[in-house]
Amino acid sequence: MKILVCIKQVPDSAQIRVHPVTNTIMRQGVPTIINPYDLFSLEEALRLRDKFGGEVTVLTMGPPMAADSLRKALAIGADRAVLLTDRFFAGSDTLATTYALAQAIRKIQEVFGEQDIVFAGKQTIDGDTAQVGPGVAKRLELLQLTYVSKIENCEPEKREIIVERRAEGGVQILQTKLPCLITMLEGTNEIRRGTIDDSLRAARAEIVTWSAKDAGIADLTKCGLKGSPTIVKKVFAPTPRSDRAALIEPAKTAAESAEALIGAIFAKKASLESDMAKLASGS
């Protein structure tokens, strides 16, 4: 099977700080990582390859330094890496991003063969939109399976796949045809570390690097800021609440503290007591 995985290099947002005066993100020194949700998809792709043979290609669109993430993906076990990088892509919103990625995937199919499955992350931890997967699927007219918790069965010869998908209020067991696009839910599989062979290979591997032109993207008006229907007008920090919490003085015993706290809660909002009495009695 030929499988493609879209990944993104993102700042490790747990370590992001906002400048207290200018309200801008302080990116300096913030380490970058592969978007964590992409790794669940990468792992699933590697499992399918291990089972059926074939190859896994990872693709990212980003600045030249995004090659680091591709190398990490190779070290985990991917077979080939493609970096799509060009200043024309700067400022892309989700719609422009899906255009560029879809074009690059078309080119990958041309050069490296038809891909049976395209994987993408459920969402990123910086943009958080969960739209790139569905967008790429639509652009490529692929069937789309988002929030997949398990691949139940895959039969490449019959071009058939059955998955378990998280839906509202339950799970769906869906059957569809290859090729398709899948986004995996978090925690569905344990991500492998990659072998020593993989890391040696990754260190030496050539990363296929394409500009917009290399990827066959002729219409640059669909890329970057020009190709983005949404524009960010304002970025600002959430307004802090003006008053800090009223603090209850802790008493000698926990029981006394508890009484004081409950007293304060009901003093602040008297109607709560009868509401809660009803809840507590289970009516």
Added chain:
Amino acid sequence: MSEATAAPAQSRANQKKELPEHFRDYKHVWVFIEQERGEVHPVSWELLGAGRKLADKLGVDLAGVVLGAPGEGTRKAVKEAFHYGADVAYLVEDPILTDYRNEPYSKALTQLVNTHKPEILLLGATTLGRDLAGSVATTLLTGLTADCTELAVDADGSLAATRPTFGGSLLCTIYTLNYRPQMATVRPRQMPMPARDEAKEGRIVEFKADLDEESIITKILKFIPDRESSKTNLAFADVVVAGGLGLQSAENFQLVRNLATTLGAEFGGSRPLVQKGWIGADRQIGQTGKTIRPKLYIAAGISGAIQHRVGVEGADMIVAINTDKNAPIFDFAHLGIVTDAIRLLPALTEAFRRRLSPHQRDRLAS
């Protein structure tokens, strides 16, 4: 939201709005009414509440869009949409739409938009809504702003959609200036539930979508509903008790559950507890978990990181228990106590039990 950068696009931010000719007759505010197996997701009503304000400001109609199998459930959703404020309901009934599948739903909704031309289209940021919104926006080649926390109409009539970015550390306001419809998704419990008005009725516009089962490749083999016990009511609970890493062990988390049981409340926790396996993922509160709007929220041993804060800010009263008087949670809690939660929680459970139980009170009095 820009996937590549969150910096304001200075070059275009002040760009004058020149809506192309073919978009000028796009009018009205639409809300997608998420309906499955006869049950409407409450986020739809919350969106009608938000949509009402936008429609009034723009002086246009508010419409609910109902897709589903022909039958009572679907018709009931239409009626309810009117009760929650819709003036019009676009109704697409087809057996193909019995259960949600991306292909027929995105086809039907796209056809409906192209025929009746809304200027704003809102959907819930649920698994269904996100799956559908991404496909429809891409097909229509329009902008989509995900997980908005605030929606407003600007002086020039454009939709200003505000959403958190960079894991909630910042907010940004996003516009879709030159394309229609302007699309946005909003998470459940982000907007208040509007009042229901039994007397309010509206106009139904039926729409026959061009769909046929033969051409739909994806089949649903089975739907397995969540066990009743694992269906948490966290997002809609009146009282929520939550714990964080300050509780120090899975065993101590039981203290949170005990208090919740006594109060008839739901329990939840911060993200690290999910990662440690102390609680299930559906119990996570915050930006990447659930948004809640209880009357009372008790947070024990939770620091109050921004990603947690954005999920609880809709609570009427936030009470924090934390050993660190400088913990950020005290910046947005209403009441707090600087003490060890592991010691306080059992006492709190006991004290609430006494105070809230009439039997107990009678016994104490006698």
